[in-house]
Amino acid sequence: MIFIPPNPAQHAAIAATLPPVNLLIGERSLGRGSGGTFSHRNTATGQFQMDIPMAGRDEVVMAVAAARAAYPAWRAMKPVQRRQILDRFADLIDQNMERFTQIAVVENGIPLSTMVHGMAPRISAWVRYYAGWADKIEGLVTGASPAGHFEYTVPEPYGVIGHIITWNAPLLSLAMKVPPSLAVGNTVVIKPAQSTPFSSQLFAELALEAGVPPGVINVLPGGVAAGAALVSHPGVDKISFTGGPEAARAIMRAASDTLKPLVFELGGKSANIVFPDVDIASTAAYCATFGLSNSGQGCALPTRLIIHEAVYEPFLEALQATVEQLPYGDPLNENVIVGPMVDTKASGRVLDMIGAARAGNVGRFLAGGTAVQGQGNFIQPTLIADTDPYASIAQKEVFGPVLCAFKVRDENEAVALANATEYGLAAYVQTNDLNVSQRLIHRLHAGTVYINRATPALHPASPFGGVGLSGFGREGGKAGLDEFIRIKGVGVSVMPE
CATH class of the missing domain: 3.40.605.10 (Aldehyde Dehydrogenase; Chain A, domain 1)
Structure with a gap:
């Protein structure tokens, strides 16, 4: 890193x-x-x-x-x-x-x-x-x-x-x-x-x-x-x-x-569903960069990556490569994507959640997961694969630089997992299949659904808000x-x- x-x-x-x-x-x-x-x-x-x-x-x-x-x-x-x-x-x-x-x-x-x-x-x-x-x-x-x-x-x-x-x-x-x-x-x-x-x-x-x-x-x-x-x-x-x-x-x-x-x-715990028909390299780069931007301190960031089993392993490899190459640190540096946590209380809370996930063996840590010693409130960009979907780090809003990845068999399992949280601010879908994307718009329990590398542009004419928590x-x-x-x-x- x-x-x-x-x-x-x-x-x-x-x-x-x-x-x-x-x-x-x-x-x-x-x-x-x-x-x-x-x-x-x-x-x-x-x-x-x-x-x-x-x-x-x-x-x-x-x-x-x-x-x-x-x-x-x-x-x-x-x-x-x-x-x-x-x-x-x-x-x-x-x-x-x-x-x-x-x-x-x-x-x-x-x-x-x-x-x-x-x-x-x-x-x-x-x-x-x-x-x-x-x-x-x-x-x-x-x-x-x-x-x-x-x-x-x-x-x-x-x-x-x-x-x-x-x-x-x-x-x-x-x-x-x-x-x-x-x-x-x-x-x-x-x-x-x-x-x-x-x-x-x-x-x-x-x-x-x-x-x-x-x-x-x-x-x-x-x-x-x-x-x-x-x-x-x-x-x-x-x-x-x-x-x-x-x-x-x-x-x-x-x-x-x-x-x-x-x-x-x-808050939010937004799902990002990845189907097999996407371009793996560019989509993985988007998922990692956007999901970890501002150190994950964004309510609508897609921090739960729900990946179809047909592309799960190659997509994880591309994700891991992107996460490990993300510049992080000084927010005044124009190349930095992941800056510091807002204060020591926030960084301590996020590190406690990461520590509990390690101790509970809730998934495979593929990248990051530690603080930068003696350098402000910086936490390494973190990627956890095979995450237990009911673990705290997969259910609670982390508001830190942590991505959790999950493998699913099909569309129905993806939707069920995406909706298996009390939050409902945003949801994301990565697919070139128009039928799939249009079905999921109606099936996902979220205030806004973003399709194919879209981000919350927050255009002033577009309403923004959530459901549930x-x-x-x-x-x-x-x-x-x-x-x-x-x-x-x-x-x-x-x-x-």
């Missing part, structure tokens, strides 16, 4: 350009919060980068009040004006994309290659897409009678939306959640993860520069206490959360007192817009003269 150690001086130079993080509440920018501080460290080098002020319940109360105060004017603004502001916002994002990219790499260790060729180009596209919807929200005439009675619908914003942002792709999460909320007239309180506050800081600053009024966007870096206060606050009308099932359950309990509606984009509700497209709209019914009787 090719390990590329990080260059501490290069990382420190970028860290010196990080924006100061404050709590953005209405017109105020607070340098401290009641939640204390978080010592942010570069996950690739371990270097201290900044003390982050943390919001607590007091700041949540202030931010919700600011959002509610700003709501009437933002809702009343002409939709074309909201569209124009969001278009200017997209322009500013484009102008600052290199800055966003560098921030992302030293913020959570996402490889530069992933940002430049994957996430970065999508951000402004999401803002522009939802800017275009701002002046196109329509109601419907739902019924009429000759007697002069008719009914119609009025789409309305919810009010204040609480957005709890994921740490593994914070900029993409912001782009998927905030623009549709603003386009239809909501105001927002954003709680980024404590480990990834810098993306949200710059995102909000550019929104204000574009003309979003103070109070329409409020940003509160914080931990569990801030999130719990935001969810339980009666002044928050809806919560959109991206994260894990355990946190989602806690949010549901906290939201139950106010019967607050929720959108959940949670992967959550409910959708982000993207008209479905993602509708999550932040309430429909009011109106009935009118025209009285005779």
Whole structure:
């Protein structure tokens, strides 16, 4: 395996350009919060980068009040004006994309290659897409009678939306959640993860520069206490959360007192079914590279490789060769696919899962499976063959650089194994047989199915979300817009003269 150690001086130079993080509440920018501080460290080098002020319940109360105060004017603004502001916002994002990219790499260790060729180009596209919807929200005439009675619908914003942002792709999460909320007239309180506050800081600053009024966007870096206060606050009308099932359950309990509606984009354990008619070399390269990208820290990554027995062994050989040749290490190196884990807690958790799999003899370790000693939170890209399908590492979301391979006899066994998990975010199918792919689209228990080396392009017009433990509700497209709209019914009787 090719390990590329990080260059501490290069990382420190970028860290010196990080924006100061404050709590953005209405017109105020607070340098401290009641939640204390978080010592942010570069996950690739371990270097201290900044003390982050943390919001607590007091700041949540202030931010919700600011959002509610700003709501009437933002809702009343002409939709074309909201569209124009969001278009200017997209322009500013484009102008600052290199800055966003560098921030992302030293913020959570996402490889530069992933940002430049994957996430970065999508951000402004999401803002522009939802800017275009701002002046196109329509109601419907739902019924009429000759007697002069008719009914119609009025789409309305919810009010204040609480957005709890994921740490593994914070900029993409912001782009998927905030623009549709603003386009239809909501105001927002954003709680980024404590480990990834810098993306949200710059995102909000550019929104204000574009003309979003103070109070329409409020940003509160914080931990569990801030999130719990935001969810339980009666002044928050809806919560959109991206994260894990355990946190989602806690949010549901906290939201139950106010019967607050929720959108959940949670974890995944996506299957990738490989049939015998594929090109082995290119498909194996795709399966390994994509499945291990960003150190496996992606909810929709295909980490369960379900391979037809007719090509199982040659496909494993090609997989192993690719995994062993993947450059991993310094996320600032443009050749690196697999960077560091987000922190020592995450790397320890993944190593514990790998250790338990070794001890339980749940499969053949063909590559990786160990940490890089003395080099940050790096774990070797790992491939396990002949995996016990009911072992923990095959059922639980690892969120680390681990691929599990399984052998199946036919399509039915492949589908049964693919669906044998509580998750249902995405599924992948590799075949040149149109009939097989079309059958599996309907048979696989997943929110999205990707065919033939497709990846979640996350085009803003395409809805994205899961079933089962992967959550409910959708982000993207008209479905993602509708999550932040309430429909009011109106009935009118025209009285005779």
